[in-house]
Amino acid sequence: MRGVVRRYGGIVAVGGVDLVAPGGRITALIGPNGAGKSTLFDCLAGTVRPDAGRVLLGGRDVTAVAAHRRVRLGLARTFQQIAVFPTLSVADNVRVGAEQRGGRGAAERTERALGLLGLRGVADEPAGVQPTGVLRLVELARALAGEPRVLLLDEPAAGLDAAQTGRLVAVLRALAGRGMALLLVEHDAELVAELADAVYAMAQGRVVAAGPTAAVLADARVAEAWGGRP
Template identity: 95%
Template structure:
């Protein structure tokens, strides 16, 4: 089971991760259509370094499609995506990873026949062309420790419960040393202790300058964690700003199933 909660940026008296520089994700007028349906309709969004930005909205609002456009698995029909000031709109997903963009998925995506450690190592190796093999190992071990997975390192991923697999996926994304981290419902399937660890880890990463953008349906978690919020409905942003103000917006409550 995961180890007790600890500060993510300090272990054994030393720093865990260096300061992240040049972290910023900018979205300008992104449009994505499927046939005659506009799934994303001209979205503008900024996820700055050192902040946690949340993307909320009902099912079908266009959040996952927007994430696919940001990650590079889907090409937008219009608009631009900038990573740290560099236009990456035309770049494939693997090239964005090498530039420091990582993501997790709403549906857990792990390699069930690999060990927990090997799943995490895959994330570290995605940027191997820029780091030494020793660094890959160090990042893997650090990411395992960060999420309390060291004791499960040699266990097959396929036999782990949902909450552990969610942490494995998060550790894999972090092991690559991203500047921008896209998180699609990262708390889904986590118990209270695991959610507490997640909150501490994400706050610690933001404190070191990383830009974090997460899709989340839990209003209480959004209120606790996010510095700012973008609310989507029918493919468009209907409200954006500081978390408390957006969650109190009547348009958001109406679109988000009446939740504050």
């Protein structure tokens, strides 16, 4: 995104943000609650139209492109609040993502995503009876079933136990290794330090620091904005 601005009345939720999430790398977006991270994600995903600035996907200007069309262009996202269809099976939830991508091979893409996230054992069970950690993985599998080039992850580790977090880290690293661009919002400083190649830190709708992970996490401005965290 270049110079993206989003206002709600007199409140500037995102105030002129430049951000790049390159292929083959994991980029983290950090900051306190209310910093503008979720609004920024909405602008990237197409559910919110910026008041100014541009959003580019693979060099193509998609600022005016609807969210469902961005999915077909290779962008997928997960949500801070888990969004699944509780009465559908785990497999059918994942299949939704495969079918949104369009084209043939939805069943094969669904099966690959279930295997990647270790969900084959619960594939036929209703999503609504699964614990939070499993539902996080279901949502990620649904996004991956569309075989995106760019993946937006909003607090993907929330509710995961240690084993599930380990699987998540391994999967995300493998995806980056295949050339996918990953941008994640995360509040866990240790996970950011372990996983991210680069970090953007936001406060009050603006980027206050950006660069390699260790340098940004050590920045005094980031500690101050992020509640004193390292």
